[in-house]
Amino acid sequence: MVRVILTSDEANEAFERAFLQARQEVWAAFNQLDPDLELVSQAGLQIGRTWKALVTATLQRGVQLRLFLPDADPFLAPAAHRANHACVRLLRAAATAQGLANLLDIRVLKHPARHGPLTYGTEWRRRRAAVAPEIVRLAAAEPEARQRALDDMPGLIPFLAAAARGGRLALRKFAHPALAAACHHHQLLVADRRLLLIGGPDTSTDRVGYGLRLAREGPSAADAQAHLEHFAGIAAGQDEPGSQRHLLRTLSRRASRLRRGPTKSLRQDIATAHAALARRAEDLIYIETRAFTDPRLAAELAEMGRARPDLGLILMLPETPPPDPGAQEQVLARLARAFGPRFFAGQMLVPLSQGGQRLTLFDRRAALVTSADLTPEALYRDTEAGLYVRTPREVSEIGSRAMAYWFMAQRAAAPEGGPATVALWRARAQRDDGGPGRRMRPYPLP
Structure with a gap:
């Protein structure tokens, strides 16, 4: 049963608790991990104050830890x-100080x-301005x-040069960094190859944010373990992605020089599942995401909205606009036209946890809980992962808990x-x- x-x-x-109870190994991929983040559980506080102490204590018990973090763009x-x-x-x-490296x-x-060199001109100027x-x-x-x-x-x-006078820092004028075309964005933990946690810890200091995890x-857990063992090799072209029954993934690798675009898509499970389940939805689609800019998925949903007059759509978005606000405005306008009064866009007013996942419910008969926003990058290029939940009891529990949070009620009926x-x-x-x-208000529609 899902929790x-x-x-x-x-x-x-x-x-x-997953670290403290692990007996043999923990594999995890997080977007961020702060070693100085304070522990909150009573069991954790008995061994130390911070995550650094938690990691050290876990190693001291002989547990093998494999932790992966993405490299953010330095500019x-x-x-x-x-x-x-x-x-x-x-x-x-x-770990080295304790002899546990x-x-x-x-x-x-x-x-x-x-990205190829044709993008350097525009992107390099943008990066110079961003890092200034x-x-x-x-x-x-x-x-x-x-x-x-x-x-x-x-x-x-x-890409830094120190000027002769006073050692002042400056960017090298003609240096061009390689521009990443994708990133690893998934958040998973597997302990002892049996317990799976979808999502990541919250690295904020107040720890009051909302963020769905399972x-x-x-x-x-076995599917997630295999993913964590091989995703880096798959992206590097050393392994093949294969197929998995329980885990949905977005995977890509660097494209050959003869291929159009910088990435070769290997798995689009999350996008495919959204489109397939949307075509079968009859009553209600409910979405929580940090950004919705993918025109392909928007077109699928709009088509269903026009074809099925009894289908409703609820879309929850954060206050903070996405990196491409114009693309999201186009998506919202398209959905509003297709669904009319059967469409509601809500604005999430609470702090959103960095480790929280995205949720899509279809008629309360299926749920997708993944790391992927509904953007072209997340659905077709970045490394993303999540679960397709189809057990009615589990889907009902996920939907009721998530919806009740926004209604500030015990359960949402x-x-x-x-x-x-x-x-x-x-x-x-x-x-x-x-x-x-x-906790929410109507999202301002274009």
Whole structure:
């Protein structure tokens, strides 16, 4: 039976428990991991205060840890780039100090797909502008602090030059970094090849955010284990993706020079599942995502909205606009035209946990819980993973818990019929709009 996890404290307790109860090995891929993040569980606090202590204590019990973090773009996301490399340095140092380095395999991984040189002009100018504040901050820092920061920024150092006067930092004028065309974005943990956690811990200090995760034992853990063992080799062209029964994946590798585009798609399970289940939906489709910019999926949903007058669509989006707000506005306008009053877009007003997953429900008969936003990058290029849940009891539990969170109720009882459910959500969001403690409001449509 699946266990539904909704809040940051719940999630961090679950991940701490997985480390504490592991007997042989833990494999995990997280977007971020802060070694100084404070522990929240009572069992965790008995062994130390931070995740660094938790990792060290797990190694001391003889448990093998394999942890993978993505390498963020050092120009567009210098803080994230530095944080993940600092995490690797700190945890390796702690393991080495205890004589346990052989038990810890922790790596920052780049996806090997790269854009071609034709994109350098525009992208290089954009990256120079994006990283300029970071260069100013580093230049103003004390020499020792600057060097400590640069030690954790291996992706930036080759493109820096120190001016002769005063050692001021500057970007090399004619240096062109390789531009990543995809990234590893999945978030999974498998403990002892039997327990699967979909999602990641929350790295924020307040730990009050909303973010769906799932805990599950059984065959799905074996699929996730195989994915974690081979995804890097698959992206590098060393392994083949094969097929899996329980885990949905997006996988790609670097395309050959003769192929159009920088990536070769290997698996599009998440996109395929969304399209297939949308075609079978009869009552209600419910979506929680951080961004919706994929025109192909939008076209599929719009077609279903026009063809099925009893089908409703609820779409929950964050306050923060996506990197491509224009594309999302086009998607929202298309869905609003196709569904009319049977479409409701809600704006999530609570902090969203970095480790939270995305959710799509189809008639409460199937659920997709994955790391993938509904964007072309996540659905066709980046490394993403998640579960297709089809057991009615599990789907009902996921849907009821998630919907009840936005209604601030014990459980969300949906009325009969998708359009009636959409009308209920719209009325609730409009009634709560402007009220204290509200969690959602109508999303401003174009």
